Amino acid sequence: MAVDAVLKFEARSNSKNENKRLIKEGFLLGNVNCRGLDSVAVAVRKEEFRKVYKKYGRNCILKLEGEDQQDFEVMVKAIQTNPKDYDYQHVDFQKVLFTDAVKADVAIRYTGIEFLQAKRLVLNRLFDVIPVVGLPQDIPHVIEFDLSNAKAADNILVGDLAFPEGITPEMDKKQLIASVIEV
Numbered sequence: 001m002a003v004d005a006v007l008k009f010e011a012r013s014n015s016k017n018e019n020k021r022l023i024k025e026g027f028l029l030g031n032v033n034c035r036g037l038d039s040v041a042v043a044v045r046k047e048e049f050r051k052v053y054k055k056y057g058r059n060c061i062l063k064l065e066g067e068d069q070q071d072f073e074v075m076v077k078a079i080q081t082n083p084k085d086y087d088y089q090h091v092d093f094q095k096v097l098f099t100d101a102v103k104a105d106v107a108i109r110y111t112g113i114e115f116l117q118a119k120r121l122v123l124n125r126l127f128d129v130i131p132v133v134g135l136p137q138d139i140p141h142v143i144e145f146d147l148s149n150a151k152a153a154d155n156i157l158v159g160d161l162a163f164p165e166g167i168t169p170e171m172d173k174k175q176l177i178a179s180v181i182e183v
Contacts, residue, residue: 003063003073004056004060004062005052005062005063006064007048007049008065008066008067009066010022010027010042011040011041011068013041026047027044028043028044028091029090030042030043030044031092032064032074032093032094032095033077033094034095042093046088049091050088053076056141058075058141059075059104059105060075060076061075072093073095073096075102076091076092076094078092079092098136098137101134102133102136102139104139105131106132106141107128107129107141107142108125108128109143109144110125110145110147111147111148112146112149115149116180119152120182121150121151121181121182123150124179124180125177125178126176126177126178126179127177127178130143130158130169130170132167132168133168134166134167134168135166138164140164140167143161145162152180152181153181154179155176155178155180156176156178157174157175157177158172158173158174161177
């Protein structure tokens with residue numbers, strides 16, 4: 001069980017006044033969802049969550065520790081942001097079972113872009129993330145693709161990406177995700 005980070009949480013009620021108080025104290029409201037069970041209303045420190053999310057990304061496995069010895073191993077399912085200042089407003093966590101496959105979006109990181117610029121080439125990205133299926137502990141944070149040997153008119157397909165063992169893409173292997181073009 002590869003847990004990336006630990007966050008403390010407080011159980012919260014659904015009362016409007018308590019939620020406003022928690023938000024003023026710097027908490028981020030959220031829910032922990034689990035298949036077949038009722039969701040649990042939680043509140044985590046917004047700054048701690050921001051640091052963990054920035055460091056480990058969306059596909060990290062978090063351990064939420066409660067005051068009453070209640071722990072959850074979760075992944076971030078959805079984040080709602082305030083459209084005015086793009087600050088986190090609400091987070092949904094999904095409780096993970098390390099034996100069941102989950103769906104997740106994995107970011108693609110292109111390396112060697114400076115070699116393209118030296119050849120006066122440009123990378124035209126069609127997809128920034130790839131939906132994959134696999135066990136939660138096997139899902140990578142990013143998938144890297146090296147462009148140092150790319151030439152003009154090269155097409156990058158889903159099948160060209162190197163996925164870790166146990167991870168399968170949900171897109172067709174012949175789906176175009178990026179292309180290299182001349183300026």
